[in-house]
Amino acid sequence: MSAGLEGSIPQAVVGGGALLPFDSIHPISITINGKFAGHAMAGFSDIKPVFVLSSGKYKFEFECEGLKSAKAELRVLGTGSKQYLIVKLSPEAADEAAASPVEQNR
Secondary structure: OOHHHOOOOOEEEEOOOEEEEHHHEEEEEEEEOOEEEEEEEEEOOOEOOOOOOOOEEEEEEEEEOOEEEEEEEEEEOOOOOOOOOOOOOOEHHHHHHHHOOOOOOO
């Protein structure tokens, strides 16, 4: 190992060739109608996948380590137009804090 590499932060190439620290990369698994369809990326650089789907109703599920999973349904028009599905994933810690009882002084 050369002296210039000691203490360096592990990085990965994502998307169009962006070099990012591992800690900033959070792959989001996408499932469509119960089948794995691919990944999106959240963090320093967003990667938004494009799916070409025939007309009909689809159920999406999004999962990412450290975030609460989300589900959404979308009716694809099938007219050749673009439709966008925007999903916000919340931190799991927020749910745990809301679920835990608050201690009171007696």
